[in-house]
Amino acid sequence: MSEDLFGMVDDTTPAPRGGSLSEAGHAQLPLAVRMRPRTVDEIVGQQHLLAPGSPLRRLAEGTGAMSVFLWGPPGVGKTTIAAVVSHQTKRRFVEISAVTAGVKEVRAQLDAARRELARGLATVLFVDEVHRFNKAQQDVLLPAVENRLVTLIAATTENPSFSVIAPLLSRSLVLTLKPLTDDDLTVLVERALADERGLGGRYELSDEARTAMLAMAGGDARRVLTYLEEAARSADATASTTIDLATLEKSVDRAAVRYDAHGDQHYDVTSAFIKSVRGSDVDAALHWLARMIEAGEDPRFIARRLVVLASEDVGMAAPGVLQTCVAAAQAVQLIGMPEARINLAQATIAAATAPKSNAVVLAIDEAIADVRAGRIGQVPPHLRDAHYSSAGNYGHGVGYKYAHDFPHGVASQQYLPDELTGRHYYRPTDHGNEMAIGERLEMIRRLLGNPGEHESG
Numbered sequence: 205m206s207e208d209l210f211g212m213v214d215d216t217t218p219a220p221r222g223g224s225l226s227e228a229g230h231a232q233l234p235l236a237v238r239m240r241p242r243t244v245d246e247i248v249g250q251q252h253l254l255a256p257g258s259p260l261r262r263l264a265e266g267t268g269a270m271s272v273f274l275w276g277p278p279g280v281g282k283t284t285i286a287a288v289v290s291h292q293t294k295r296r297f298v299e300i301s302a303v304t305a306g307v308k309e310v311r312a313q314l315d316a317a318r319r320e321l322a323r324g325l326a327t328v329l330f331v332d333e334v335h336r337f338n339k340a341q342q343d344v345l346l347p348a349v350e351n352r353l354v355t356l357i358a359a360t361t362e363n364p365s366f367s368v369i370a371p372l373l374s375r376s377l378v379l380t381l382k383p384l385t386d387d388d389l390t391v392l393v394e395r396a397l398a399d400e401r402g403l404g405g406r407y408e409l410s411d412e413a414r415t416a417m418l419a420m421a422g423g424d425a426r427r428v429l430t431y432l433e434e435a436a437r438s439a440d441a442t443a444s445t446t447i448d449l450a451t452l453e454k455s456v457d458r459a460a461v462r463y464d465a466h467g468d469q470h471y472d473v474t475s476a477f478i479k480s481v482r483g484s485d486v487d488a489a490l491h492w493l494a495r496m497i498e499a500g501e502d503p504r505f506i507a508r509r510l511v512v513l514a515s516e517d518v519g520m521a522a523p524g525v526l527q528t529c530v531a532a533a534q535a536v537q538l539i540g541m542p543e544a545r546i547n548l549a550q551a552t553i554a555a556a557t558a559p560k561s562n563a564v565v566l567a568i569d570e571a572i573a574d575v576r577a578g579r580i581g582q583v584p585p586h587l588r589d590a591h592y593s594s595a596g597n598y599g600h601g602v603g604y605k606y607a608h609d610f611p612h613g614v615a616s617q618q619y620l621p622d623e624l625t626g627r628h629y630y631r632p633t634d635h636g637n638e639m640a641i642g643e644r645l646e647m648i649r650r651l652l653g654n655p656g657e658h659e660s661g
Contacts, residue, residue, distance in 0.1 A: 235433035271356035276381025279424030282359035302336035334358035335367035383423035422500030486556035507533035519564035521636035559636025567630040581621025
């Protein structure tokens with residue numbers, strides 16, 4: 205007989221091979237590990253994946269043999285799902301981390317799985333942080349997945365479409381896990397407070413401390429349980445059984461930011477951040493950015509706002525800012541927090557210190573307004589598609605001037621529909637790069653025979 209991953213005796217399950225799922229009932233393990241759900245019904249959140257008969261539920265109940273990629277941000281249950289599978293199924297369970305495992309170790313585990321399968325014992329192979337495997341390492345997994353030598357459960361915080369080789373992805377099911385809500389985290393906190401595996405009812409948590417804890421956790425179950433555990437230790441140090449805000453602040457070594465991620469403070473701080481960047485006050489922008497980060501705001505939300513702002517408030521005055529903000533958004537996805545705070549700060553500084561222009565947003569909104577008002581007209585005949593054989597019979601493409609055959613690469617001809625001839629949407633400012641753009645644009649419009657200001661609408 206051997207112990208399973210949760211310290212329970214099971215004749216059919218061999219001893220685990222270590223990793224984050226090993227000996228999950230051990231008293232000295234972190235609270236987040238001790239409180240891992242043991243059944244599908246104990247999983248908090250991810251209800252969109254847990255309906256009766258769903259692939260994930262069948263996998264956890266041992267009736268599904270598919271390989272899956274669990275994609276989601278940290279602390280939302282990827283490893284938990286693997287733990288539930290290991291606990292509920294009668295399959296052999298092996299866990300490896302892509303951070304430390306090489307091709308040699310992967311091959312060794314697959315050889316062991318082949319031997320066990322010959323004895324009638326199937327293997328579930330859990331690969332944590334699979335996006336860190338290179339192509340050669342992923343190639344090793346491919347035959348085992350294709351022939352169902354193992355049931356692969358792979359966890360990743362990156363989009364598998366970009367980090368996993370196509371042949372392996374096509375033979376697996378991708379399940380997207382959502383960030384946990386405050387209600388989800390509240391269930392976990394209350395369970396940990398009461399359960400004997402956790403704090404066993406020895407502490408009371410104040411409402412103020414609970415609110416701050418949820419805000420700082422940012423939808424991460426592991427983080428909220430870590431905060432709770434450290435706060436309980438701080439309470440122990442003062443012989444107290446109450447975890448209040450002061451105890452929590454001391455335990456996490458930072459002030460609990462009073463910030464409601466779903467209420468007025470969320471919108472007020474976000475608004476202050478955007479307006480500070482727009483107003484070119486880089487120090488204020490960094491303050492509001494820090495407030496959002498410390499409050500547990502989703503970094504992807506911050507990154508999205510910066511990408512929008514880069515075009516809406518900076519635009520062509522400093523077009524490189526958009527590239528910086530997009531790169532920051534990609535970095536948030538690639539490396540996650542806390543490191544991505546640096547990328548968000550760089551994008552914030554770039555946007556705040558850049559020359560400002562809203563000419564881009566004004567231009568597209570005015571063009572859209574004309575379209576919505578019915579000012580559309582027909583495509584001029586010389587601009588119509590002329591690639592098919594009978595196009596010339598309808599005058600399509602006749603008289604079209606190829607821009608590269610003319611000085612400056614500008615061919616003077618009608619490009620707008622008749623109803624909009626002479627309309628100007630883009631009016632660059634004299635800020636930053638747009639000053640040079642404005643000078644070139646005036647030259648282009650003269651060559652096109654369309655100089656001067658023509659109001660739109």
